[in-house]
Amino acid sequence: MLPARLPESEQHQVGDAHLTIADLFTRQVAATPDAVAVISRDRQLTYRELDQRSDQIAMELRALGVQPEVLVGVFLPRTELLVVALLGILKAGGAYVPLDPSYPPERLSLVIADSGMRILVTSREARTSLPSIIPNLTVVTVDDSAIAKRAASTVESKANGAGLAYVIYTSGSTGVPKGVMVEHRNVVNFFAGMDLAIGSGPGVWLAVTSVAFDISVLELLWTLTRGFTVVLHGDDSATFADEIIRHGVTHLQMTPSLARLLTLDARAFAALGSLHQILLGGEVVPASLIIRLREVFHGEIYNMYGPTETTIWSTCYRVDGETNPVPIGSPILNTEIFLLDEELMPVAPGEPGEIYIAGDGVARGYWNRTELTDARFISLPALSQDRVYRTGDRARLLADGNLEFVGRVDQQVKLRGHRIELGEIEALLEQLQGVREAAVVLRDEKEGDARLIAYVTTGSAVPPAAAALKAALARRLPTVMIPSSFYFLAALPLTQNGKIDRNALLRLPVPAISSEPDRMDLRTQTDVERAVAAAWASALGVSAVAPDDNFFDLGAHSLTLAEVQIALQNRLGRAIPLVDLFQYSTVRSLAHHLAGTASANGTTTAADRAQRRKLAMKRGS
Numbered sequence: 001m002l003p004a005r006l007p008e009s010e011q012h013q014v015g016d017a018h019l020t021i022a023d024l025f026t027r028q029v030a031a032t033p034d035a036v037a038v039i040s041r042d043r044q045l046t047y048r049e050l051d052q053r054s055d056q057i058a059m060e061l062r063a064l065g066v067q068p069e070v071l072v073g074v075f076l077p078r079t080e081l082l083v084v085a086l087l088g089i090l091k092a093g094g095a096y097v098p099l100d101p102s103y104p105p106e107r108l109s110l111v112i113a114d115s116g117m118r119i120l121v122t123s124r125e126a127r128t129s130l131p132s133i134i135p136n137l138t139v140v141t142v143d144d145s146a147i148a149k150r151a152a153s154t155v156e157s158k159a160n161g162a163g164l165a166y167v168i169y170t171s172g173s174t175g176v177p178k179g180v181m182v183e184h185r186n187v188v189n190f191f192a193g194m195d196l197a198i199g200s201g202p203g204v205w206l207a208v209t210s211v212a213f214d215i216s217v218l219e220l221l222w223t224l225t226r227g228f229t230v231v232l233h234g235d236d237s238a239t240f241a242d243e244i245i246r247h248g249v250t251h252l253q254m255t256p257s258l259a260r261l262l263t264l265d266a267r268a269f270a271a272l273g274s275l276h277q278i279l280l281g282g283e284v285v286p287a288s289l290i291i292r293l294r295e296v297f298h299g300e301i302y303n304m305y306g307p308t309e310t311t312i313w314s315t316c317y318r319v320d321g322e323t324n325p326v327p328i329g330s331p332i333l334n335t336e337i338f339l340l341d342e343e344l345m346p347v348a349p350g351e352p353g354e355i356y357i358a359g360d361g362v363a364r365g366y367w368n369r370t371e372l373t374d375a376r377f378i379s380l381p382a383l384s385q386d387r388v389y390r391t392g393d394r395a396r397l398l399a400d401g402n403l404e405f406v407g408r409v410d411q412q413v414k415l416r417g418h419r420i421e422l423g424e425i426e427a428l429l430e431q432l433q434g435v436r437e438a439a440v441v442l443r444d445e446k447e448g449d450a451r452l453i454a455y456v457t458t459g460s461a462v463p464p465a466a467a468a469l470k471a472a473l474a475r476r477l478p479t480v481m482i483p484s485s486f487y488f489l490a491a492l493p494l495t496q497n498g499k500i501d502r503n504a505l506l507r508l509p510v511p512a513i514s515s516e517p518d519r520m521d522l523r524t525q526t527d528v529e530r531a532v533a534a535a536w537a538s539a540l541g542v543s544a545v546a547p548d549d550n551f552f553d554l555g556a557h558s559l560t561l562a563e564v565q566i567a568l569q570n571r572l573g574r575a576i577p578l579v580d581l582f583q584y585s586t587v588r589s590l591a592h593h594l595a596g597t598a599s600a601n602g603t604t605t606a607a608d609r610a611q612r613r614k615l616a617m618k619r620g621s
Contacts, residue, residue: 016192017360018161020184022090024191024225026051026154032227039247040080040232050084050224056147057088057121058155060140064119066094068163073112073120073137074211075099075130078232081142082211083220085121088142093157094119095164097179100212102589105131106476107177111169112137115179115367161185167367168214170308171412171421171481179367182214186311189360191222193332197316198277198302202227203250206243208258208579214308215281219253239577241267244274253279253304256289257416261582263292264561268579272297279304281313283414284405287324303328305405308419309376309389310335311361317402327402328395335359337403338383339395346383350399352406355391356380362389413442415450416582418480422452425473425481429454432472434464439492439500440483451550454483455492455505463488467546474548479586484550528572529591535567536587547588551581568594 016024033048045053066072072094076082089096097115099108109131112120119138122130127141141147165184169177194200205228207219223230231247233240240262243249252275254262259280262268272278273296280289281304290301305328306314315337317329331337339353340346347353358380365373380388392410395403411422422440429438437457444450458464466486473482493504525533529547536545551564561581568576572594584590 016188017185019188020090020157020159020161020163021165021187021221021225022087022157022159024188025087025090025221028225028227035227036229037224038080038083038230038232040078043080045080045084047224050080050087053084054087054091055153055155056150057084057140057142058091058157059150059153060147061088061092061094061119061121062155064138064140066092066119068093068157068159070094070119071097071115071117071164071167073097073099073115073117075101075108075120075122076126076142076211077101077123078207078211079123080232081123082232083224083230085142086211086220087224089121090159090165091155091157093159093163095181096166098166098168098211098216100210100478101126101129102210102584102593103212103478104475107478109134110476111177111179114169114176115167159184161188164364166214166217168212168308170419171424177424178369178372180214180308181364181367182308182311183364186361186363187217187221189334190217190311190313190332191225193334193361194218194222194313195226197332198279198300200226202229203276204229204231204248205251205253206231206233206240206247206249208233208252208254214312215253217312218279233579239268239575240265240579241271244268244271249274250276251279252277253281255282255416256280256285257283258579258582259293260289261561261579263289265565270296275299277302281305282418283416285319285326287322287326290319290322290326305329305403306361307357307389307391307393309363309391310357310359311363314357314361315403325404327398328405329402331357331359332361335361336385338380338385338388339397339403344380344382347396349397352394352396354409355393355395355403356385356388357391358385358388362387415442415452415480418478420452420481425452425454425477425483428473428476429456429469432464432469434458434460435469437492439502439505441502441505443506451485452481452483453505454486455508456486456488457491458488470546470548474586474588479548479550479584479589482548482550526591526595528595529587531568531571532591532594533587535564535571538567539563545587548586551585551590 029047029051034046036044037047037050038045072089074085074096076085086096097117099111112134118136119140121140121142123143124141127139161184163184165182165187167179167181169179172178205219205223207230209216209219220230231243231249233243275297276299278297279302285303301319303317303319303326304313306312314335315329315331317327319326336358338356340356341353365377376390378388378390379386392408392412394406394409396406398404413420413422425440426438429435435456435458439455441453442450443453469486470482493501533545536551564581565576580593584593
């Protein structure tokens with residue numbers, strides 16, 4: 001058995017375990033009513049104002065029948081309205097299901113249908129982007145004037161610690177995403193664990209994570225139950241550096257991929273030096289990144305690890321040295337970890353084993369997926385454990401008692417912080433016309449150059465066009481899950497057991513990414529799409545870039561990012577945050593985002609106009 005239990009003084013019953021997230025927020029409101037809670041664009045809400053606004057939404061939802069165990073969808077961009085909606089749902093006693101507006105409509109429709117939600121919270125502007133066919137769905141607009149006129153009053157929720165807080169959908173190996181059910185008690189324990197692991201002293205937190213990822217719960221909800229000011233990134237033309245400096249940001253959580261990207265932006269990199277804490281997680285952290293960050297940052301760096309099924313982060317490691325790879329640390333409060341072999345027996349110290357997680361963070365299971373829940377959430381009588389989550393991750397115990405991540409036991413991979421089931425991509429590919437079999441692998445030839453490659457067999461002499469396969473997948477999958485290249489084979493290599501030999505696929509040459517001149521008919525695109533495509537084609541030295549090509553697969557890990565940023569700023573006459581090129585990594589998604597931010601507050605913002613004057617002066621000189 002892995003001796004990973006925390007010291008006995010830190011293994012205790014959390015006093016707030018019976019409370020809900022809303023209860024903890026209400027308690028914080030009473031303590032700091034006039035402190036700034038949320039900042040978005042040039043707007044801000046105090047804790048009292050956020051409490052009142054969320055009460056109004058809670059009252060509306062209660063009137064519609066929301067109560068404990070009722071799922072409510074959230075389809076909102078990253079503004080203060082998102083936080084208002086989340087707290088309103090929790091106060092009403094419901095559980096929220098986050099829907100990222102950047103995801104393809106078909107995938108959003110699939111989540112809506114699978115969850116069975118009957119109520120969805122959005123805004124007047126975001127509502128126009130909702131999937132067109134949503135039967136039996138009541139839509140509540142959080143910025144509705146009638147709701148704003150309600151006399152806010154405290155809503156008595158019937159929820160308790162055992163009730164659902166949220167259901168977040170993750171990639172599924174069968175081709176269908178699966179919803180993870182997390183209860184309030186799981187989250188409340190996690191909050192207490194973070195207090196001990198990184199401290200709960202209030203500060204200013206720059207929230208950068210999509211609400212569709214569970215680590216956003218730390219950024220948006222743990223912070224607001226501990227007195228932080230939360231600055232929402234990504235809703236105007238401000239850059240990372242501008243936001244950090246302007247708001248005095250002290251805390252930032254991000255993937256190693258995003259951190260690596262920020263080191264390429266001189267202003268953003270320098271601004272990191274003013275932070276107090278940086279949390280890294282979602283991917284393996286290379287020592288080279290720590291060395292680079294330490295050039296400007298001398299505060300606390302933490303490496304975090306944990307699957308959605310065990311509530312956000314399960315282990316934490318304070319990075320002091322330059323160990324390569326950086327350990328994932330030891331369990332947080334009321335969490336126990338076991339490293340087991342295929343016979344479910346403990347491995348020896350130093351030997352790799354699969355990670356099994358027990359404790360108060362283990363979620364309820366998967367929404368409407370009893371068989372999958374039973375397969376992943378198991379009992380281990382030999383280890384006196386009634387309920388343990390089988391992660392599929394492998395690690396080994398180091399001599400100092402910390403864990404080192406060593407890989408996966410299945411087809412799940414991590415790419416730029418996203419958890420991806422390769423089987424989901426393969427299942428969707430095999431549904432497409434002309435595809436007989438498909439196998440997808442993650443190729444990582446060098447640090448920062450990981451990409452998905454699809455190997456396909458066909459039932460016809462003429463294989464389907466790669467562009468057509470990409471376009472079909474783009475209607476169902478987030479951009480990060482679309483393979484960069486397709487390699488057509490007569491047959492997939494097999495092992496002696498008749499299974500696909502993925503190691504043999506990894507030994508094949510990496511398919512080249514082609515960029516034929518006719519891949520994108522620019523006459524059919526918007527002005528912004530043409531500008532984005534032209535900037536990327538020029539920086540990459542190719543003749544054209546297709547609408548759904550992933551910039552990272554085309555070389556966006558290099559310094560070409562800065563070149564594209566400058567080119568787009570000159571072409572569009574406005575500031576373009578470097579992180580936008582990271583978060584919206586295709587022509588289509590980036591153009592849609594840029595068009596949305598330009599019109600969010602009218603045709604142009606004051607920042608846009610000032611940037612245009614600055615750029616015009618530079619061009620004139």
